[in-house]
Amino acid sequence: MTAVEGLTDAQIALSDRYGVATYEPLPVVLSEGRGAWVTDVDGNRYLDALAGYSALNFGHRHPALVAAAHRQLDTLTLTARAFHNDRLPGFQRDLAELTGTDAVLPMNTGAEAVESAIKVARAWGYRVRGVPDGRARIVVAGGNFHGRTTTVVGFSDDRSAREGFGPFAPGFDRVPFGDAGALAAALTDDTVAVLIEPVQGEAGVIVPPGGYLAQVRRLTAQRDVLLICDEIQCGLGRAGATLCTELSGVRADLYTLGKALGGGIVPVSAVVGRRDVLGVLRPGEHGSTFGGNPLACAVGSAVCGLLADGSFQELARAHGAHLGERLRALPGLTAVRGIGLWFGCDVDPAVGTGREVCVELARRGVLAKETHGATVRLAPPLVITHDEIDLLADTLRAVLRDLSG
Numbered sequence: 001m002t003a004v005e006g007l008t009d010a011q012i013a014l015s016d017r018y019g020v021a022t023y024e025p026l027p028v029v030l031s032e033g034r035g036a037w038v039t040d041v042d043g044n045r046y047l048d049a050l051a052g053y054s055a056l057n058f059g060h061r062h063p064a065l066v067a068a069a070h071r072q073l074d075t076l077t078l079t080a081r082a083f084h085n086d087r088l089p090g091f092q093r094d095l096a097e098l099t100g101t102d103a104v105l106p107m108n109t110g111a112e113a114v115e116s117a118i119k120v121a122r123a124w125g126y127r128v129r130g131v132p133d134g135r136a137r138i139v140v141a142g143g144n145f146h147g148r149t150t151t152v153v154g155f156s157d158d159r160s161a162r163e164g165f166g167p168f169a170p171g172f173d174r175v176p177f178g179d180a181g182a183l184a185a186a187l188t189d190d191t192v193a194v195l196i197e198p199v200q201g202e203a204g205v206i207v208p209p210g211g212y213l214a215q216v217r218r219l220t221a222q223r224d225v226l227l228i229c230d231e232i233q234c235g236l237g238r239a240g241a242t243l244c245t246e247l248s249g250v251r252a253d254l255y256t257l258g259k260a261l262g263g264g265i266v267p268v269s270a271v272v273g274r275r276d277v278l279g280v281l282r283p284g285e286h287g288s289t290f291g292g293n294p295l296a297c298a299v300g301s302a303v304c305g306l307l308a309d310g311s312f313q314e315l316a317r318a319h320g321a322h323l324g325e326r327l328r329a330l331p332g333l334t335a336v337r338g339i340g341l342w343f344g345c346d347v348d349p350a351v352g353t354g355r356e357v358c359v360e361l362a363r364r365g366v367l368a369k370e371t372h373g374a375t376v377r378l379a380p381p382l383v384i385t386h387d388e389i390d391l392l393a394d395t396l397r398a399v400l401r402d403l404s405g
């Protein structure tokens with residue numbers, strides 16, 4: 001690793017000696033966070049415009065979430081599902097009520113939630129739809145990101161995500177995102193589900209054409225195919241609604257949730273949706289040592305509490321309108337895509353790469369992350385203020401101007 005201000009030579013040596021370089025972090029070393037701000041080991045402060053890829057929708061150490069975690073740490077943290085715990089039923093109710101669903105399967109990470117939804121969809125296909133055993137197929141979208149497990153990267157079309165990791169699980173058909181005709185053509189008698197991100201985050205905040213999700217819903221309903229919406233990144237307030245699909249007037253059969261569900265404190269994910277679908281799982285068929293643990297449930301319930309009155313969703317819409325207006329006025333960007341408080345900004349190649357912009361932003365006290373080379377993803381915590389959004393936009397404007405020479 002090259003020198004990073006804030007890491008001692010000894011720490012860099014440790015990282016080189018024991019670390020596995022699966023990331024290329026920006027050269028900042030963070031040691032503290034509160035709200036929309038983080039502080040590095042030298043005391044420099046940064047506005048966090050990434051928010052842990054939306055795992056920190058409520059900011060760092062939101063007092064209500066930290067208090068819930070503290071209370072639970074002082075009572076019971078883990079039981080495994082071999083026993084009941086007194087927090088899980090309440091969490092399941094809270095998340096079901098928040099999302100308007102009637103069954104909740106708790107897991108830990110997003111990828112696990114997606115894997116769980118895939119298992120549920122296949123079992124439903126065989127046991128309810130009567131698809132011949134071993135034949136179930138799931139339609140996915142080009143440019144998808146659903147996590148890093150082998151099954152999930154197997155149906156990705158991102159070379160760096162999949163190359164070298166095969167062989168991959170069969171049973172997936174990929175169609176272009178946003179093309180309802182292609183999706184219709186891909187549905188067969190063996191198709192049990194369509195798995196889709198309502199807005200693709202990792203791909204660069206790609207919002208599909210208006211009416212697309214509603215068409216997908218209509219097509220899947222006609223063929224008795226499950227619609228599984230992966231709202232791990234777009235859900236829980238980020239897009240300006242509890243569920244991003246609400247904005248299209250669509251109800252999925254299953255949703256995968258994660259990231260913000262853990263309040264930035266612990267990994268918490270879940271599959272939520274129709275009871276008659278999730279109910280195909282029988283005891284012993286699926287599980288997780290940590291899924292539904294009391295600490296996760298306490299934090300998850302507190303997250304549901306924060307989202308219950310709609311004020312964070314409203315903040316995402318209001319702040320997003322303001323940030324979008326500011327971003328669209330910036331020279332040096334070739335495109336600005338967004339929904340809620342969530343934007344993908346394509347940097348004009350004549351100005352620089354997404355990485356260069358992010359390095360410069362960090363030097364000036366704003367943290368963001370590039371995706372797919374030219375895109376800078378902005379997803380600040382929903383607790384950001386109007387003035388902080390102006391600071392973010394002003395800083396980006398200065399960076400783009402200075403890089404342009």
Ligand SMILES: *Cc1c(COP(=O)(O)O)cnc(C)c1O
Nearest residue numbers: 109110111145146147230232233
């Ligand atoms: C982050 C993400 C995942 C994977 O979540 P992990 O917790 O990293 O496993 C899955 N789907 C989407 C849409 C995501 O953004």
